[in-house]
Amino acid sequence: MQPLIEVEGLRYAYPDGTEALRGVKFRMQAGESVALLGSNGSGKTTFLLHMAGLLDGEGSIHIAGERMTAATKPALQQKTGYVFQDSDDQLFMQTVLEDIAFGPLHRGMSPEAALARANELLAQLNIAHLANRAPYHLSAGEKKRAALAGVLAMQPEILIFDEPTTFLDPPGQRELALLLRGLPQAKLIATHDIWFARQVASRAAFFRDGQICGEGSVDDIVQRFDWNLK
Numbered sequence: 001m002q003p004l005i006e007v008e009g010l011r012y013a014y015p016d017g018t019e020a021l022r023g024v025k026f027r028m029q030a031g032e033s034v035a036l037l038g039s040n041g042s043g044k045t046t047f048l049l050h051m052a053g054l055l056d057g058e059g060s061i062h063i064a065g066e067r068m069t070a071a072t073k074p075a076l077q078q079k080t081g082y083v084f085q086d087s088d089d090q091l092f093m094q095t096v097l098e099d100i101a102f103g104p105l106h107r108g109m110s111p112e113a114a115l116a117r118a119n120e121l122l123a124q125l126n127i128a129h130l131a132n133r134a135p136y137h138l139s140a141g142e143k144k145r146a147a148l149a150g151v152l153a154m155q156p157e158i159l160i161f162d163e164p165t166t167f168l169d170p171p172g173q174r175e176l177a178l179l180l181r182g183l184p185q186a187k188l189i190a191t192h193d194i195w196f197a198r199q200v201a202s203r204a205a206f207f208r209d210g211q212i213c214g215e216g217s218v219d220d221i222v223q224r225f226d227w228n229l230k
Contacts, residue, residue, distance in 0.1 A: 001029060002031055002065050003027040003028060003062070004028055004030040004032075004063070004064055004157065004158065004186050005027065005028040005030055005051065005061075005062070005063060005158065005186075005188075006026075006027050006060075006062040006123075007024055007025060007026040007027070007050075007051075007059065007060070007061050007062075008025055008059055008060045009023050009024075009025065009058070009059035009060065010023070010024040010025075010026075010047070010050060010057055010058070010059035010060075010061065011024075011057050011058040011059055012046055012050065012055060012057030019042050019048055019158055019210055020046040020210055021043050021047060021050070021057060021210045021211075021213050022043075022209065022210040023059070023095065023211065024043070024047060024059070024210070024211060024212055025212065026047075026205065026212060028186060028188070029097040029186070030157070030186055031184065031185075031186055032186050032187075032201055032202055032203070033180070033186070033187040033189065033200055033202050034187070034188055034189070034201055034204065034205060035189050035190075035197035035200070035201035035203045035204040035205075035218055036048070036188065036189065036190040036191070036204070036205055036207060037136065037191070037194075037204050037205070037206050037207065037218075037221055037222075037225075037227055038206055038207030038208055038227075039208075041210075042207040042208050042209065042210070043207045043210040043211070044162075044190040044207050045162055045190060046089075046210075047190075047207070048082070048160050048162055048188060048190055049115050051063075051080060051158070051160060051188060052080045052082045052160055053068060053073045053076060053077040053080070054082070058152075060136065060187050062075045063080070063158070064076075064079060064157065078154065078156070079156055079157045079158055080156050080157070080158045080159075080160055080161075081151035081154055081156035081158070081160065081185075082150055082151065082154065082160045083144075083147055083148055083159065083160065083161045083162070083164060084098070084147070084162060085162045085163040085166050085171070086166070086167070087135075087143035087144050087146070087147040087167075088135075088136070088143070089139070090147040090150065091135035091136075091143060091146055091147055091150070091208055092135075094133065094134060095133070095134060095135075096122070096127070096130045096131055096132070096133055096134075096138070096146045096149075097115070097118050097119070097122065097131040097132060097137055099135060099146060099150050100117075100118035100121055100122065100146070100149045100150045100153050101114040101115050101117070101118040101153070102150065103150060103151075103153050103154045104118075104142070104153050104154065107119075107154070107218075111122065117153055118131075118149070118153060119131070119177075121152055121153055122149060123224055124149075124152075125145045125148065125149050125152075126145075127142060127145050127146060127149065130142055130146065136201055137170055138166050139172075140167040140169075140172060141168055141169070141171075141172030141175060141176070143162065144167075144168065144172070144176060145176075145179070148179075152176060152183075156185060157186065158185060158186045158187070158188065159183065159185045159186070159187045159188070160187075160188045161179075161180075161187065161188070161189045161190065161191075162190050163190060163191055163192065164176060164180075164189065164191065164196070164201065165191065165193045165196050173193070173195075173196055176196075177196055177199035177200050181199065181202045187200065189200075189201060193225070194218065194222055197218045198218045198219070201218055202220040203215060203216060203217055203218070204216065204217065204218045204220075205221075206221050206224075206225050206227070208225075
């Protein structure tokens with residue numbers, strides 16, 4: 001079966017010379033949920049930014065069988081949806097409804113269709129009561145759902161999450177885990193939260209010094225790398 005994501009020899013250095021990725025190799029199938037584990041600075045976020053086409057390194061990235069190049073990047077970026085660690089970096093319209101509808105409108109959907117899609121997602125994520133609220137008035141859990149709804153409105157094949165449980169209390173973490181388990185998209189999830197990784201990921205990849213040093217079940221990775229932080 002052709003991988004949904006296939007990465008070979010991915011390298012990236014920041015302008016100051018810091019090597020963030022050093023020859024990463026990775027594959028993921030459609031429908032998989034993979035937790036990316038490892039310490040801060042190990043390369044997880046840099047890797048995610050490459051999968052979303054937000055950084056350009058050396059090596060090859062194939063999404064759904066197509067190599068990411070300058071020419072193909074715009075189309076391939078439509079296959080991924082990035083949920084940022086801090087929802088305040090993602091929510092910017094005056095109301096939640098407008099925020100969710102913004103992406104489809106930007107891609108040329110009619111206002112009526114964009115609002116219809118936004119309302120469908122508000123109902124799906126159980127936040128219809130937030131439609132006319134200002135994003136900055138929401139709780140952390142509500143912001144995370146609103147940000148996710150805005151990403152889902154673009155109908156991506158791959159969902160990318162950078163530390164999704166940051167700022168969430170335990171009930172909010174449980175609600176988010178339940179929500180993600182019900183979504184059909186493939187998921188890449190960088191997290192330090194082992195409980196959350198166990199709930200949502202079918203396997204894990206462990207990053208160290210810009211490389212993937214091991215892959216397996218979440219519990220296998222926790223044991224092999226002594227990574228039971230939470």
